[in-house]
Amino acid sequence: MPDAPVILRHADILAPGECAALTRAALSPARPALHGHDFFELAWVQNGRVRHHLPDGREDLAEGSVICAGPGHLHGLQGRGEHALVVSVTLHPDLVTDLARRHPDLAGRLFWSGAAAPVRLTRDSRQMAELNRAALRLERGRRDALGAEAFLLPIICGLTEEEAPLPAQAPVWLARACAAARDPAVFQEGAAGFARAAGKAHPHVSRSMRRFLDMSPSDWINAQRMDYAARRLTGSADSLAEIAAECGVPNLSHFHKLFREAHGQTPQRFRRARQRDVVQP
Incomplete structure (x- = not known):
């Protein structure tokens, strides 16, 4: 029987009072074990190519690919070739839940899609530059609820404008x-x-x-x-x-x-x- 997947906890990543934490990771070419988490994760491929492993298969991600993963999702990231770099932002579950409460239009989309797998979108070079500037501000600035929301809301607005308007029963x-x-x-x-x-x-x-x-x-x-x-x-x-x-x-x-x-x-x-x-x- 395979080992149970590791479940990452936001309490082990976020300092007291923090609602967001950003990490940059150079990915190994070794096949990863699937993991889950009790928080929401916004991640994007900064450089190179990445293989995204899921319980029911895998997909290849190129530079500019963005994933929105939440509690209940199992996945793993593997570098494909040299210089595969991913930026990942851990988001406190209370922050994301509160955004959905205050913005009902987010229901069924991105972190709130209810899909069995993380939602994936693509940014072009201009949009990636904007995303990286926002990441730099988050790294250098406040990471409490206000700072995390200031980082996340503009990104969500841009992503929801381009998300496919698919009904819930559409295949992933x-x-x-x-x-x-x-x-x-x-x-x-x-x-x-x-x-x-x-x-x-x-x-x-x-x-x-x-x-x-x-x-x-x-x-x-x-x-x-x-x-x-x-x-x-x-x-x-x-x-x-x-x-x-x-x-x-x-x-x-x-x-x-x-x-x-x-x-x-x-x-x-x-x-x-x-x-x-x-x-x-």
Whole structure:
């Protein structure tokens, strides 16, 4: 019979009065034993590649992958190659429970999803920079309830804006694929990238998307592409051709069509309006 998993306790990690603690860990390539904890954990892959072991399988995480784990989740992290680095934030259970009480819209999402496995999302390079700045402020600042909440709330706001609006009965693999499809490395491949992230046959993925989201994998992928394009148009001076290629839509005519359907105006007009508003609020 296998050994019972180790359960980590927040009382052993958080000092009296603390509601958050941040650690940076270089991961070993050795396969880890699964562990659980009585607290909530926000963790992200800072560098390299990581294998995330779960009771029912495993998944590979790239730089920018974020996981939200809670009490009852069993998992383990393994480095894949050199320089695998993970940042982990231990969050007091009372802090996270109180946030849900004060913000009912969080029910069924992130830490409060009720899913059998940790929720996973993906941050792009700009969002990772914001996350790391927040982590640095937490390390240097207060870690009581006020400091922990000041760290966590902006992150939660950003994550919930991009979390897949899936019903509770949707399979975990579909939620993970929807989150993974926000990564340019995935959406550049189109529907094939979505199916690969799901780890399921394309027909099964398409049927599940229709059932739970009333859209096709291509619809979801194109929505992520156009969200990314909007951010790039606002925050850079790169050409439309460069941005379209990054989105996996090198045909500019098709890129214009998708963008207008998503945002109601041409990419050029969208860029002029947003960049002007930044300079002249």
